[in-house]
Amino acid sequence: MTSRKAEEIQHEGASGGWGSVSGMAKVLLREKPTPASLDTLLHQNKPHGFMCTSCAWGKPKHPHKFEFCENGAKSTLWELTSDRCTPDFFAAHTVTELLGWQDYDLEMQGRLTEPMRYDAATDKYLACTWDEAFTGIGATLRTLDPKSVIFYASGKSALEQSYLYGLTARFYGNNNLPDSSNMCHETTSVGLKQVIGSPVGTCVLEDFETCDVILYFGQNPGTNSPRFLHPLQEAVKRGCKILTFNPVREQGLVRFINPQNPMQMLSGHATELSHMYLQVRPGGDIAAMMGMCKHAFALDAARREGGEDGVFDRDFIAQHTSEFDDFAAKVHATTWHDIERESGLTRADLEAAADIYATAKNVIAVYGMGLTQHVHGTQSIGMLVNMLLLGGHIGRDGAGACPVRGHSNVQGQRTVGISEKPELVPLDVLARQFDFEPPRDKGMGTVETCEGILAGTVKGFISLGGNFVRAIPDQEVVETAWSAQAITVYIATKLNRSHLVHGKASYLLPCLARSEDDVQASGSQSVSMEDSFSHIHGSVGKRKPASEHLRSEVAIVAGIAKATLPPNPTWRWDEWTADYGKIRDLIEATYPDQFKDYNARMFDAGGFYRGNPARERDWKTETGKARFTTPTVLSAVGVGDAPGRYHLITMRSNDQFNTTIYGHSDRLRGLEGSRAVLLMNPQDIERDGLHVGDVVSLVGDAGDGAERSVGGLTVTAFNLPSGCVGGYYPEMNPLMPLWYHDVDSKTPAAKGVPVRISAGKKPT
Known part of the structure; x- marks a missing residue:
């Protein structure tokens, strides 16, 4: 085979x-x-x-x-499952026993129904009242140094509770507000901010109606954002060309049958999506884009010498950008030999892609974590923006940078103050608004939080949703040190592994789902979130709650705050809980330019746009212009090639969203059953003396002397570039060093982890 x-x-x-x-x-x-x-x-x-x-x-x-x-x-x-994870379930199982269960089996127990507290004597979670939980949490938090407590937020929580959560942390005395962005798209927030002055993408949904070329890097819409396939299909039908760069040949970018199109469903005739599909090496996107730019510079020069219009928008470059000459010099000095080596692509293919780019009037650059989750991911974003700036493809309809976000409100949480970086939050406004002095020192992000756990300086961890311990690098090492904390608090809808990794005191607080009717003193409430295009949408839940004991995330955050913080007449927790519209009034007062008439507009069709200066060509950068950057590397990986070394790409299956496993079918990759697989290039399998079906281990090869391994992996032939292997997230997280992250953003470099294969027994 x-x-x-x-x-x-x-x-x-x-x-x-x-x-x-x-x-x-x-x-x-x-x-x-x-x-x-x-x-x-x-x-x-x-x-x-x-x-x-x-x-x-x-x-x-x-x-x-x-x-x-x-x-x-x-x-x-x-x-909305009918299954329930009640106190009887916890009475039947110790926490130690449950730690041996698979992620899927834990979550399949159903919805949590009552607040629980950990009892060390029995090693079990026991039911408690809400008052007991809040009183116990508040009593412990008041004994701790505020700088030692973490307030983690999953990107699933809506704007209203996220805003209150950020206030709670700052009222308590810290900016320790890591969120899931730290683990996925923080490189976007840092990288785009440096070069265009905006931490988010510049496109709106309507731009896909008028673009004629889409550059697509390291994102898998078939699994991670399937509704994106509709505008991609429509774009292709009207003649737009998609140029895809991804080590993995993802079916969501190859062909698509629209389930809402009866003719396609009946005929089975699919739309071919990618005009070119270039399987770049992990981290080789910088080199690939450099090759396209090199050819584009040659085309531009040839056209201008022949008296034609050039490829580039010279007026835009002169008026709106800085540092162009430095970038041009770097392009000319970079050799095709180096470009081909680091990208894994041929000059001919890159020139063909550049020819298409050069004819485009409107280019959108779409990207995901395949571009950003590298040691030099920020430089990858800089290079992507370079390509857009050359043609003036930022700040006009049908063009721009389009990062595709994961969690439903991960971008919105940053917008309303979930950030460990004080410079990103209007602290002076909050100080006047709520009559307190906010902490001004930098808080802890995900990496610093894990470092603090290992050092013993983090004493408390509150989690607004999520599965933090399962999602982090060096997961096994951090998990071992986790129990030294004084307290852990988990706000959740279902049981996951993080809840079983606890501090000396631990509370499991069940919350309403967004789809459920959230009834407070003023009646049923609505919440809101921000999509990838900076549009705000209202949401109304109507389903009967899974348990009469559930509370909303807003009510839980307010309950913890009231039990922990001193009285302040401007901190009106009961009023805010009773009517979420009053929370939106607070958000509007804090961010008046972005949330004007918030309550009146939150149910606008298509959402209301909070604005983006870069889309208006208002560049909030150090130079006052959009900045060309000069890459110092051609490969974004942090550890280079060596004999026997592979670069591991962690990936999600079709039956998965982040750490949530819905099943064991990765249909779009033709993989079924076990998640314990190692995907390899067939020639690499043969060269290493392996066989399909061999059971092997991966061991870390980062060169820091630490022992990291994941075993029991079945060798599986797959269409990947040579020198690259693939495996599932989060199972592969123990192989990722905590220090192996983007230089600027500290986003874990999960798309190019250095590993070696340790052979195991062959199948019988």
Whole structure:
């Protein structure tokens, strides 16, 4: 089998289609939601409806009849399951026993129903009242140095509770507000801010209606944002060309059958999406873009010498950019030999891609974590922006930078103050608004939090959603040190592994899901979130809560704050809990330019746009202009090639969203069953004397002397570049050193982890 070509080995079916319908049906049958849950799906991502808790893709002004995707439906049905994880379940199992369970089995126990506290004598979680939980949490937090406590936030929490959560941390006395952005897209926030003055993408959803070239880097829409496939399909149909750069040949960018198109469903005729699909080496995007720029410079010079218009927008470059000459000199000095070596692509392919780029009037550059999760990921973003600036492709319709976010409100949380960086938060405004002196020192992000756990300086951890301990680098090492903390508090809908890794005191606080009716003193409440395009959307939950004991995230945050903080007449926790509109009034007062008439606009069709200076060509940078950057490396990986060394790409399956595992079918890659697989190039398998089906271990090869390994992996032939291997996140996290992260943003470098293969027994 190892002699077969890679493209013959990998599954080549279309994304979408009947496979997508089947995937949703499996979850529907397993979770057994109520008939009313189907009504939630019909109103999902629509005005005055429920906003999906899965990805942050935009919600159109004119939605489809079914404005949800396979994974969005899975996420909704997963929350609205009829299964319940009650105190009886915890009475039957010790925490130590549950630590041996698989992630999938833990979450499949269903919705948490009552607040629980950890009892060390029995090694079990025991039911407690809300008053007991808040009193115990507050009593412990008041004994701790505020600088030693972490307030982590999952990107799933809406704007209202996120804003209150950030206030709570600052009222308590710290800026220790890491969130899931630290682990995924923080490189965007840092990289884009440096070069265009905006920490978020510049596109809006309508730009995909007029672009004619899409440069697509390191993102998988088929699994991570399937609703994106609709505008991609429409763009291709009108003649737009998609140039894809990704080590993995993802079916969501190869071909697509639209489940809402009866003719496609019946005929099975798919839309071919990528005009070119270039399987770049991990971290080789800088080199690939450098090659395209090198050819574009040659084309520009030739056209101008011939009296034609050049490739570049020279007026835009002169008026709106700085440091162009330095970048041009770097392009001319870089050799094709180095470009081909580091990108893994041929000069001919890169020149062909550049020829297409050179003809475009409107270019959008789409990217995901395949571009950013590298040691030099910030330089990758700088290079991507360089390509856009050459043609003036920022600040006009149909063009711009488009990072695709993960969690439904991960961008919005940053907008309303969930940040460890005080310079990103209007602290002077908050000081006047709430009559207190905010902490001004930098707080801890994800990496610093883990370092503090290992050093014993972090004494408390509060988690607003998420599965932090499972998602981090050096996961096993940090987990071992976790129990030294004085207290851990987990706010959640379902049980996950992080809840079982606890401090001396620990509380598990069950919350309402976004799809459930949140009734407070003033009546049913609504919440809001921000999508990847900086649009704010209101969301209304209508389903009956899973338990009468559940509380909303707003109520839980307020309960912890009231039990912990001293009285202050401007801190009106009960009023804010009673009416979330008053929280939105606070947000508008803090950010008046972005949230003007917040309550009045939150249910606008398509959301309301909070604005982006870079889209208006107002550059909030050090130079006052958009900045060309000169890369110092051609490969974004932090540890280079060596004999026997591979670069591991961690990836998510089609049956997964972040650390949540919905099942064991990775349909779009043709993989079923076990997640304990090692994906390898067939020629690499043969060269290393391995065979398909061998069981091997991966060991870390970062050169720091630490022992890291993941065993029991079945060798599986897959279409990957030579020298690259693939495995599932989060199972591969123990191989990722905590220090192995982007230089500027400290985002873990999960898409190019240095490893070696340790052979195990062959299959019988």
